[in-house]
Amino acid sequence: MSYMIVVSVTVVIYAILTVSLNIIVGYVGQPNLAQSAFFGIGAYFAAVFSTRYHTSFWLTIPLAFATAGVAGLVLGAISLRLREDFLAITTIGLNFVIVAVFQYVPFFGGAVGIYAIPLPSIAGHQFGNNAFLTVGLMMLAFVMAVSKYLEHTWFGASLMAIRDDQTAASSVGVPVASYKVIAFTLSAAFAGMAGSLYAPFLSAVTPTSFGFIESVIVLAMLIFGGLGTIRGAVLGALILGALPEVFRFISNYRLLMFGAILLLMLRFQPVGLVGEGSVLVKLTRRATEELRRRRHKGTSDPPAAGV
């Protein structure tokens, strides 16, 4: 039971990462292969502050959010002027650089990282796994709510216009360059927030946990579920995050399996499992339509049937 909760917390953290990554990759169409590094920045700053300055867990949340956001702002401003293909390579480089900083800067504990991160407490009670899960779900709900809200703002509509055609977007008055940076910053900040939960949950952070491979996994989850949709991001994290845990025997071949799934998806269903226009979504829409029609008939037909 408690093991299932541990798996659930992991899945929820993955989901926060995919939903936040969706803001820059799904809405704006800009590749980002450094999401795990921003996650790491949040986790590391939360770890540093809670172990050295005994900062409360509740304060490390906004702190992790802000530090990852500032990193996203600075790095985004530098790299987002690049075209998509160069940007992808640049973000890969960023991930390696950030991990190297964790590894070699003494402030971040070097190769062993930071350990003995205290458990958070609420009203004098130390966190159990249930509490981690609850806080994780609240964070996920928050990121989902912000994303949902974004979709209904002019800013969100502008982001999608940039994804569709950035030249056209600028011609109707969208300041393309700065909007990309803002979206990148938001995306990084939310990943950092997830880091503040991850650090005390594992009680230690090490540089290797935030490597490039982790970024690829998060992106794979998002693409698998469906780029550009919140439901796709959550579902991708849920399925690909839980699968290796549920079927222990595949966990050694996790990366192999991810690669295969990703290739198959891109070949047969590039919009993702529940992305806009996917087979699953179309079938569901058709089914609900059919149901509605039947129910409609059900209420209006009986008198006619009696004739």
Added chain:
Amino acid sequence: MALLEIDSVTVRFGGLVALREVAFDVDEGQFISIIGPNGAGKTTLFNAIAGVIKPSSGRIRFQGREVQGSNPSHMSHLGVRRTFQVARPFASMTVRENVRLAAAGRQVLQSARALGLRGRVRPLADRVDGLLETTGLTADARRRASELNIGGLRRLEIARALASEPKVLLLDEPAAGIGVDGLRPLAELIRGVHQRGLTVLLVEHYVGFALSLSDRVIVLDEGTMIAHGTPEQIRNDERVIAAYLGKAGGGQGDRPPAVPPGPDAPGER
């Protein structure tokens, strides 16, 4: 004071001179066509006005303010809106959403200032419905822009450019790829928006189409302005005729015909 002043604008791409000291004024309410053979620099001139490229030298003034080397988004907010030669719809959005975003104007800027956490999309129903009506897109409003045919895409380009009540409309070959059947309704649409007081600059490959609409015509050839006058003057200008007919391999659409050319006239693609 002219609304838009092009003051000896030169654009160089490496060693190539795409525009050479082009200068003319655009008064409010005018309809100016820019014609010329392939590679004459028509689209380059548009890109310079729209803020896409910075002139190598010269000035562009809009309402008296220098705007050369600005950016397309800023020009759009100032009231200079353009269409593209190859239609560039926001393909994942519906036709209505395309026009609505284009109509939002400053609200787009204000929304991002709150990191997107303010500024909910408003329907802007009156303006958007009116535009869809004017451009004949009402029936397609709820379709995805990617499903439109080429005529629909042309109309969407114009609807989007008109959406925020611009002061100057830059039309880059709106007739490209449209069959002869589509030319008349398109001409009526463009004439209609001009008659409501909008200043229009039109780059067009179909010379007859351009001459029939405009009060003044500018002829570019190899980056140089070779003529400037009323459609009547241009039709009889020796240099213009020479520029068009003197070009080897110039297609049917390159001649200045008095009537819109047939459907076999080549577009620029």
